[in-house]
Amino acid sequence: MKWILALLVAGWLGGTSGAWAETSLDPAPDRFVAGTSYTLGFWVLQHGTHPYEGELSPVGLRFTRPDGESLTFPGTPLPEAGHYAASVVLPAGDWKIEGLQGMFMPHQAGTVSVPGGLKAEPVRKESIDGFVAQGVDYWGAVRPPGFPDLPAEPAPVARATAASAPPAPPSDPLPPSAPPPSVTSSRVAGAAGVPAWTLPLAAAGGAALAAGGWWLVRRRSADDEEPPPRDPSAETIVISG
Template identity: 35%
Template sequence: MLKLAAAAVIAGFVSMGGWAVVTVKDLPEYFVAGQQYTLEFQVRQHGRTLLSGLRPELVIAPPAAREVVMPAVARSAAGAYAVTFTAPAAGDVRLTIRSGFGNNELRLYPQTVVAAGGSRPALPARDRGQMLFVAKGCNTCHANSDLTDRPENQVITVGPELGGRHLAREYVIQKMKNPSSQVMPDLGLSDADVAALAVFLSGDRAAASGGRGRGSR
């Protein structure tokens, strides 16, 4: 029944007009100024159907500098695109992917750019999971009140609200690796990305702090 209801909701949105979900494949935790990066992503109509033949763009908004718009190129796989760019000067950079399908776009969390030759400690698992929840397009279909300073993206509430639910980590991992759903697609997530998302969605404080939960010394 739930699957039928979700399918009916999607059908309603189709009749109202198209929408798309952008999923970033491999998002670095940070960028190094002056280095080249290739950002790969997929575009799915209504969260399901991979869309080819689009003309997506990446908008780069560096700190205290003008925006730069870079065209993406199609990959051989259906609905897959890539854009190569040079990381700007050190600071927080804002990246927005314009899908090329209507006005649908994905604003990522601000990304850190470190100075040439520099590095940054790994993000806590919860913070990384929150970043990926947006970058993978999860927030397009699932509202989540646990997101901090959420980028202003379109939210089509096809799936359930996930904020404050503290889902079991094992359940989250199984669901993302094997969706077995007529609505939720298999995004081909890496084990590392799934693990970070599971920490964020489960509210696991111990895992989020590297095992130093309450009572740890």
């Protein structure tokens, strides 16, 4: 009775709007061989567009053969939101792959043939469109298959205010005004304010004094010299008969 009630609750949750998720597989090895261990990465996204906000348990991959044999491998959370990895070892046969998604209903993720290759279910276009429309990117370089990088939001443009605006550069100083024209005066500031017209007279007087001094020196020199001796023959008068 309890398991019937659990199935009814799970079915109700799966059918309720918003209570569903999708599992998508990462790129897998090219070939699977029976009895060999492989690691498969997979994503569990609510609505197929974003990680579930909370803890999901159990999460893993379930492989089922047409004869009813089923193998379940638990998933280990990886650093990226909604990303898991499971180590699987399969016997020979054709297997259907389902993602176990905690409280959400299992979701078919692909098929694999052993020996042979794995074929993953493609990510629905509606899921990628929904991811782009919501405008929130949850991942970096490692992201679900087919999910594009969303452009970064432009940085807000800072508006300049009176407080934040840089100070205006100082304006060029005005060129110094020309000095006022000098006032011509009839008096030249000489020693003790002597009038300009007296300067030529002073110069002429100085020249006259210098000439007079030179004449006196020459006169004294002439007086000090002895006269040359007289020649008596020069004063003899000869009278011829």
